Amino acid sequence: MEVYTILLLWVIFTGYFSNKRISYNHIFNISGEKMYLFLSFSFIWILMAFRSPYIGTDTLAYSEYYAAFANANSLTNALNEEFLSGDVFKFLSYFLGAISTSSAFYIFWTSTFICIGIALYIYRTSKSIPMSTFLFLTLNLFFISMNIGRQWIAIVLSLNALIFIYKDSRSILGWGLFFLSIGIHNVIALFLPAYISVLLVKRYGSNKFIYYAFILCALSCSLLSFVDMITVLQYFPHYIRYIDGTNPDGLIGDTGNGKIVIEYILFLCILVLLKIKNKKEREQVDFVMSIIPAVLFSVIIGIAFSKNNLMNRILIPYQCLFLTIIPYTLLKYKAVTRVMLYIILFSGLIFNYYLRMDGNLGNIIPYEIGI
Template sequence: MSGEYGILFGVLGLYIILGIIINFSFENKAARLFQSLSMIVILGGLSAARAVSVGADTQLYNNLYSWDFEAGNWQNILSSKYPLYSLYTYCLHFISSNPQIIIVMNSLIIVTSVAITIYSYSENVFLSNILYVTLYFFFNSMNISRQFLAIGILLVATVYLNKNKIWLFWILYIGACLVHSTALVGIVFFVIHVIHWNKTRFILSGALGIALLIFYKRILNLFIVLFPAYSMYSIGTSDTNVETLSSQSNGGTLLVTIFYLLFICIATLCKVRFQDENREKRFAFLTVVMIIAVMFGIVFYKNILMTRVISYLSIFSIVYIPEVIDLFILNIDTTSVNRWYIRFLVVCGVIAITCVPLYVQLNKNLSDVIPYVSFVAR
């Protein structure tokens, strides 16, 4: 058993130690940059170096890579269910015909996209990077890589959206949809951005959310009609044969969602807000995204398709949780306690708690990443 986990825990341990050294060696801005670069190099490298046996769907992506080139012509690419992804894999063949390149490129693009997003949203890059690993996302990306490519593209799209570069958002949004059709849910980000949030609009959005929950079956059926390839996921309960988190650990998913809800409640109770107007606006955006993720996550935790769709929203937890911690610290009276000490304890507590879902994911091998084997060693 130790051999199966050895490489993973060795690399992740090295990554944590390096992160701690960076935090204590550099000023905040430089530390955040080096934390992001270390994430790309170490986590991106760990994912890129995996063999085809690591990740339940990795072999499928390798097969698609070969097929896309053999059947590669403009008609087939344009008629593909995922035309941009087909074009991307076709172009990669001009670099190398070895299917390992699709694993390498997918991994680097996904991790780089997440790193860019974390750097843009989070003041505590180190904690956000750790949460990306402990809250299911990193190892899931080794399984459903094509969807995580779309998630990564949408994450970067929201960075531009919050900078009011709307045209870049739409370009990336369309690109994400042409990689994976579930990225259509990204339209929610634009709607959230254009609304100037106040209590009345929060109440109205809650009413709209309830309406969507009531009519979700009709909406889901419409999606299945438009994209019949996803009908296998619409069953969405544990009696399916699909190897996903929702089919193997429904309770675990629900508990993580409730964990997110705890931070939403903390943020709501905080009276002191961020003084930086842009940061406060980003935080409001993240809060609404997480409210939607939690609302749908609680109701649809047994539905596989909805679980995969919700991941476009719930992945923002990796930047939302550190921001809530910062907001919580701002609300502490400095005359009675040391803020740095409290922050340190809270961050350590959050890391310890989120190691539980990481243990569950690896122990149950939910994404089929155990045993981890590198293609270099073969």
């Protein structure tokens, strides 16, 4: 637990550099935000990339899957393995296996990919990089990323793809990255509503009918029964192995006692604060406003399915969007109000950070260095 405390303090106090410009004898000149990202994510990367395969419920299993694909006799044989979906992941594993097939290397390359991807997303979209990095830790996204590496590679690809689609709806790179992310983990296909949200808001503005449509869709989805979740599993068969009760982090069940509902209530409060502020100001159609219908959709479903771990994992990329939305919202308020909101938010999220560690959800305690 001590190493995670040090990480949190490092992320908080290195924020000092974010408003500085670092230069040395005209050799290099770098913005404080870039320096902050480098300092904070270097520590995050070290903890992720050099951890033991026993840190994270799925880490050891996925390192064995990686080894199986990497040791295949041919690429065709690797792609034909049926115990795991994701042909792009199999493709990467097969060729990276030429370097090493060890679990340490699997953890190294997936962690590197995830850290670079989430850092790029934060840098490109956040109004406050230190706050977004703090949120990455205290919304427990960092801990989750040490559990589901393959899905997180797909998540960071899809998040960055969303930015390209926002800038240009016909972006070949944007759509290419999105479909590549689906090839890594097919559950990312359920992040499509975020892309639809961006395209609709950019075309029609923050139209109330768009919001109504997403709310109605979310309410309809929330009426799904357990039988309907079995239907979902037919399209994502990899998750079936979690419903027999033998996996310690089963997806159909209540391993977190529904505590994540607290986060979704926080997200709902943030959306209310943003709506209040937008009533007093002229609403702009920017990246944040273009994703609001989708995150509203995800919040409703998240609250309805707070005790369903399968749905919680599906909604992770939507949670990542709040790394951008929360700083954007709080910076709209005047200094005194903003400070009060900071105090409330920071106190609650630090408590949430330690609550996750205390419950050891995802097998993150005690931290161990890999061999």
